Amino acid sequence: MxxxxxxxxxxxxxxxxxxxxxxxxxxxxxxxxxxxxxxxxxxxxxxxxxxxxxxxxxxxxxxxxxxxxxxxxxxxxxxxCREVEQFVEGVQDSLTHRIFRMLYIDGRKPIRQEQVAKSVHLDRSRISRKIDNYLKNAQKAQNAQL
Incomplete structure (x- = not known):
């Protein structure tokens, strides 16, 4: 598991x-x-x-x-790394998937939430909320399967 x-x-x-x-x-x-x-x-x-x-x-x-x-x-x-990649690839919502990919997977250097927000046309706080909400919901879904 x-x-x-x-x-x-x-x-x-x-x-x-x-x-x-x-x-x-x-x-x-x-x-x-x-x-x-x-x-x-x-x-x-x-x-x-x-x-x-x-x-x-x-x-x-x-x-x-x-x-x-x-x-x-x-x-x-x-x-x-495979688990992280599978998790990010499993994100169904296109915008959320792009946010996770840009923030955590793509590139060799870390990118800041402000830069991601600018590229997806949102403000930084919305990016942070999307990440927090998705992780919280993913955890709830995993606990529900147990």
Missing amino acids: PLEMTKERLKAYRSNKAEILELDYALQNRWKSDTMIGNDVLFDYSKGYPMPQCVVGFDQEKYERLQDRDLNRKQLLEAE
Whole structure:
């Protein structure tokens, strides 16, 4: 069962999309990083007593651990983004759909309600009320289904 949609989840969408891109980059390029080079100490007993010897190389365990962590985080963020996109696409009213899309989905930079209001020929307070009312009604509808 999906969580209820809130303004916070909608506002986090752009940040989540940016983090997904960063994780993609890390997943593809981590093996090139100097941070994957590790060292260890082995003791050489060839002379009858321990002599420490340094061994330097690629740290496979660290690499796999970081890859798993980032892949899990990426999958979690992608699922969250899909829920937000499905919620916005499910908005039936054309004007409300455009408002949600402009405010939360489209573009890389956040847009202010004043800018959305100007593009849909409403005042900012009407935009805010439309969002609040739609989210409140969506929550009521979800609770009614339970």
